[in-house]
Amino acid sequence: AIQWTQSPSSLSASVGDRVIVTCRASQGIITAVAWYQQKPGKAPKLLIYDASTLENGVPSRFSGSGSGTDFTLTISSLQPEDFATYYCQQFNNPPFTFGGGTKVEIK
């Protein structure tokens, strides 16, 4: 199974900060990667698919990039509603594994 190294596992940031989350896959997965946001007690929400395509309705401050093994989620200017946990997931090869998550907390 494809393994993920997602970093950092947590971070503290202030409103307005630029935040970068990275995921590294154990083998190449082209661009079959999605990013999700999850808030406590809620289901995950799709943010980005195909590594860099923004889901409808998701603010443009979110962006994704990467291909092969290295992928990045960027929040250009952190907003109060963005404090949550973020996960990457690959869809290239089953099982469709998730990264371990990055918890974004208020500094």
Add this chain to the structure above:
Amino acid sequence: EVQLAESGGDLVQPGGSLRLSCAASGFTFSSHAMSWVRQAPGKGLEWVSGISGSGGVAYYADSVKGRFTISRDNSKNTLFLQMNSLRAEDTAVYYCAHHSEVVPRNSYLDYWGHGTLVTVSS
């Protein structure tokens, strides 16, 4: 509007069985693959199993292979997860999720249910 409603979560003893259901509405059910994703208390997301729109192709996580079976009834717009030989480490909230395409591979999860809690304990 896509709606997914899971049910069937319960407290079950180790070694026991449980069947989860996910009632789907708001889309053509047979045209989309579906998956189950779980989240143990305080832990991250774990993809469990996925099935194609026709039901002809299914995939499983290594942790559940041979114990869990995914299936679907396209006439009733319902997804199932039969869970046997349950272990304490299967304790989690189980989410039903809708794929963007008819096959699970290379199609992302764009709609999620609210989840159902499975607790495995004596």
